[in-house]
Amino acid sequence: MPPVGVVFPRTPADVVAVVRGCASRGLAITGRGGGTSLAGNAIGRGVVLDFSRYMNRVVEIDATARTAVVEPGIVLTDLQAAVQAESSGDLTFAPDPSSKSRATVGGAIGNDACGNHSVRYGRTSDHVLALDLVTAAGHRLTATRTGLRATDPADDAAVEAAEMLTDELTALTADHLADFRLELGRIPRQVSGFHLANLLPENGFDVARALVGSEGTCVIVVAATVQLVPVPPNAILLCLGYRDIVDAARDTTTILDYHPAALEGIDSKIVDTMRWRRGTDSVVGLPDGAAWLYVSLDGDDPAEVRDRRDDLIAKLHANGRLVDSRVVDDAGERASLWRVREDGAGLSGRLEEGGESWTGWEDSAVAPDQLADYLVAITALLDEFGLTGIFYGHFGAGCMHIRIDFDQRTPEGRDVMERFVRRAAQLCVDFGGSMSGEHGDGRARSELLPMMYSSRMMQAFARFARIWDPNALLGPHAIVDPEPFMADLSQEGISPREWQTSFDLTPSHRVPVADFVHAVQGCIGVGRCRADTGGVMCPSYRATRDEKDSTRGRARALQEMVRTAPTVADGWASEDVRESLDLCLSCKACATDCPVGVDMATYRSEFFDHYYRTHRRPLSHHSLGRLPLWLRLTERAAPVVNALARTRLAGIGARLGGLTDRREIPEFASRKAVRANLGPRDESAAVVLLADTFTRGFRPEVIGAARRVLGDAGTTTDCRADACCGLTYISTGQLDTARTHLRAAAQILDDGTERPIVVLEPSCAAAFRTDLPELVHTDSARRVAARVRSFADHVVHLAADGWVPRTAVPDAVTVQTHCHEYSAFGAATQRKALAAVGVTQVREATGCCGVAGNFGFEKDHYELSMKVAEQALAPALRADTAPVLTDGFSCHMQVRQLDPTRSSLHLAQILDPAPPTPSTLDGGGYR
Structure with missing residues (x-):
């Protein structure tokens, strides 16, 4: 449903101007x-007012009065952080929906959002003291707990509007006293419809x-005054395991x-999906069971909290349904x-077995008992229709989220869904329940409200909406005058064409749609890519704050591309899609951080491969995109090339190659330096140590350090440099060439053994682990991929087998988290490796360095790459003087x-038991 336009207001006056302009033209506003x-x-379909870009400030916090005044676009976690800072951690804003790291206060007010702690703190409406409004007529009013007034008492038109609206709302209430008292506010999560019981005399x-x-x-809403609540000083998390969710639900009243x-x-399907997507250690601390309850107990007296916990566990055991329980003391x-619970909406969308599940009936609520x-x-009922549901939710409030494997793409599937x-x-x-428990009715359930409410109540709802908005311009077709809930389904109208891809995107569970369509439609709008904190994605969005540069924005562009009547035209040749993908750094963090596992780096490579078959490639795709070829040539003449790189010719050469002249050109390794570090082959060795293109071409000293570390661990090593992952070809969408390199690598490395293949450059290790089996569809490729480890990952295995390094490791290290290693081998890989070898103080720069292969070297991307560096790496460098761990060459160059004075080392160099001096490796490359 494309809008006419999007406006990013900066002030309430902007909102007034937009409303009056739209009203004069009959344009709807959302x-x-x-x-x-x-x-x-x-x-x-009209104008969308997006408050998140500019109207996102905290206007005032009064810790004494326990109130805050905020603009509607502020993200909930940003508000909570500001409140906690102002109150020294004593206060917070209570509503905490799972989307709190990107959902805004305005959205929470619009939906009456709740969250994980709603059983204690209720809904957003329980914390709103006043709302500054712009009406459909363009008046500035303030709604309070006791009435309505003009925001500016000197605004005569607003004063008159407030009086008129007050009279009409009073008359509405008087006409429906019994209806409001009997039909509204019956259960804790009765969010469906309007909350008109608040207008009753007894409610002020x-x-x-x-x-x-x-x-x-x-x-x-252009501003809100909200109530703040105290943070209990003592809290514990109790995790309870059950055989199934029904048993868990029966214990909620106790x-x-x-x-x-x-x-x-939550149920086990969500947990299994989290472990499949992010590794087995992504979910720790669960007791036995196939469904779990999280119970948070808190209070002022820690002894009283512990006694209450012990008494509760004993009572639950007596009930006979509890399988296991665990008090989770560890903060990690x-x-x-x-995080498993908060990512439930996404994790339930694409499960481990590959099937799809969708919203539509995901927000019902009943009384907890x-x-x-x-x-x-x-x-x-699900069984009757042959459907499968994935369950999670706010059990204490009786609110159940159920994602269901509807087939919205076929007429038969849509018929099943509607029935x-x-x-x-x-x-x-x-x-006696509510069809909406916190998500609102919107376009999904408004048509169904007459099933829940009497005709008199529906008339009252319509009258309430028209009192405020006589011409139905604001948020049309929600709650009142709805369109059919099966209209405008995003899964309907998909192009029947086969979208041929080089990457194998086949889901493990068959779905009635092309594989590429299934992949790009994985994004269901959860929006974690818009969060400023937690995880690594999406670095370009964090730098630009533009939705088109988010993982979700790019997925939306691709989704429109595959529609029969697309908003984005021209398919693989679409300039709109190319523009959206241009600032993607291919960091692959979304493949892990996105709850649905959207892998935008892969989709970007696939699109570029098709797009540049009919368009001229950027010069950087020839210079950096074909780096393995050029490095083989420079290796033969490294001293000459390095000498030229120190002259004015370097800047000219960079510009001719489409590169920025604002970055230092790295020193190229000579063949002599490479050979000195590689050492002799040993095909009977226990480990294959693969010197990738980047390490061989720019940091050959890391090869020698890694050989010595593995020798120190008692491991024999077969060190080789004859296999290329084709990463630069993948990232620039030259997939035929990439496949050629990978196919050759698979033939070379598939030696009939199960020896670990340790790859020194994390991005190359990730390419072998993930891209190899997706581009080369052979058993050989899959066998090789399963054997690949990054160096840090292998160090974790060595330490687990009892190895202790001989060299003295530094007490403190700053780690530039490598995005590809984070995605392919686990978010904590480097941290676990350092802990395993005895580094006690680890500062993590958790975020993309900004270079990301060719991206940060390209002329048009340099400025953005430096902005990305400011998200994590640059602040970490300013915070201390500890050695910096940069296993990735891109990260090394950004440091x-x-x-330039900072020590930037590979993990192998930190652990090297006998590091050489530069003079022992004549010929360049050593740093």
Whole structure:
């Protein structure tokens, strides 16, 4: 549903101008924050007002009064961080939905968002004190807990509008006193519809809370005054294991008697997917079971909290359903467990076995004491329709998120989905539940509201919306006057053409769509790529703050490309898609950090391979993209090339190759230096040490250091440099050439053994591990990929076998986390390697260095690459003087660019038991 346009307002005056301009032209307006809604609440055919770019400030925090005034575009975790800093950690803003690292306060107000701790703190509406508004007529008003007034008392038109609206809202309430009292506010998560019970006399004519959850259909919020809550000083996390989610749900009423701050649940499919996508150590601390509850207990007295915990565990054992329990004391394990729960929306979208599941019936809620029976009934309904559901949710509040393997692409699948959703809605109503528990009705459920509410209540909803917005310009077709919930499905209308790809993108579970379409449609808008904290993706978005430069934005461009009637035209030749992909650094972090596993680096390579068959390639694709070829040539004449690189000719040569002249050209290794470090072959050795193109061409001394480290560990080594992963060809989309290199490498390395293949450059190791089997579809390629390890990964294995390095390691090291190693071998690989060899103080620069292979050397990308460096690496370098671990050559070059005096070493050099002096390796290359 493409909008007419998008506006990024900076002030309330901008919003007023946009509203009045749109009103005069009859254009609809949709407010948007982080765009993470799951019910179509943030899309519209008119003008979209995106508040996240500029109107994202904390205006004021009053720790004494426990209040904050904020603009609507501020991200929830940013607000929480500001509040905690201002209050010395004593206060916070309570609503904490799983999307809190990118969802905004305005979005939370629009949906009446809740979160993991809602069992204690309720919904966003419970924390809103006042809302500064722009009405559909362009008036600035302030809604409070007791009424409505003009934001500026001197604005006569606004004063008159506030009086008129107050009279109409009072009359509406008087006409529906019984309806509001009987039909609204029956269960904790009754989010469906408008929250008109707040207008009742006994609730003080609370206009502010009545507008929370109105999904942008009545007013536009330009500022909010919110209540802050104290942070309990003592809290523990108790993890409970059950046979299934129904058993877990039956124990929720017992747990609620112990006043938990949070009571959340997940099933084993989500856990299995997390481990499959991010490694076995991505989920630690779970007790035995196939479904789990997270119970947070807190209080002022630590002894009382412990006693309550012990009493609860004893009571649950007495109930007879609990399989196992564990108190999670370790902060890292707690963070690991909460991340599984918070990533549930994405993890449930693409499971380990490769199948797809979708929203549509993912947000129902019932009374907590009805939850177990409701789950039994909804499971039976799924079975009746032959559907599978993945369950997680806020068990303590009775809110259940269920992702279902609907087939929205075929007429038969859409028929099943529609019939199921209508039956599920009736089932929810039969249980006295709400079809929306926190995501809002939006385009997904508004049509179903008459099943839940009486005709009088529906008339009241319509009247409330028209009081505020007589011409229905704001957030149209949500709650009131809905379009059919099966209209405008993004999975409908996919082009039937086969999108031939070089990469094998075949899902392990068959889906009725082309493999490339299945891959790019993995993005379901979770938006973790828009988060400033946690993980490594998406470095370009963090630098530009432009949605088109996020993983999600790029996925949306590709999704539009594969539609029958695409917004993005020209298919593989699309200039729009090329522009969106241009600033992707191919860091591959999204393949791990994205809860759905969107691998934009792979999709970028695939698109560029097709795009540049009909377009002229950039010069950098010939210079850096064919680096393995040029390095073989420079190796023969390294002294001459290095001498020329120190003259004015270097800048001219860089510009001719499409490169920036603002970076130092690295020193090329001579054949003599390479041979001195490689040493003799030993085909019977226990380990294959692969000197990749980058290490051979620029850092051959690392080869020698690695050989000595492995020798120190008692390992014989077969060191070779005759296999290339084709990484530079992959990143520039020259996939035929890349496949040729990889096919040859597979033939060379598939030697009939299971010896580990240790690759010194992490990006090359990742290419062998992930790209090799996806581009070369042979058993040989798969066997080689399974044997590949990065050097840090191999050090972890050596230490686990009892090896202790002879050399004295530094006490402190700054680590530039390598994006490809992070993605292919695990986020903690380098940290675990350093811990294993005795480094006690590790500062991690967790984020892309900004060079990322050819990206940071390209003329048009230099400025952005330096902005990316400021996200993690540059601050880490300024923070201390410890040696910097840069296993990746790109990272090594960025450190040299930022601080030429800084020691930047490969892990092999840190562990080298007998490092040589530069004079022993005459011929260049040593640093």
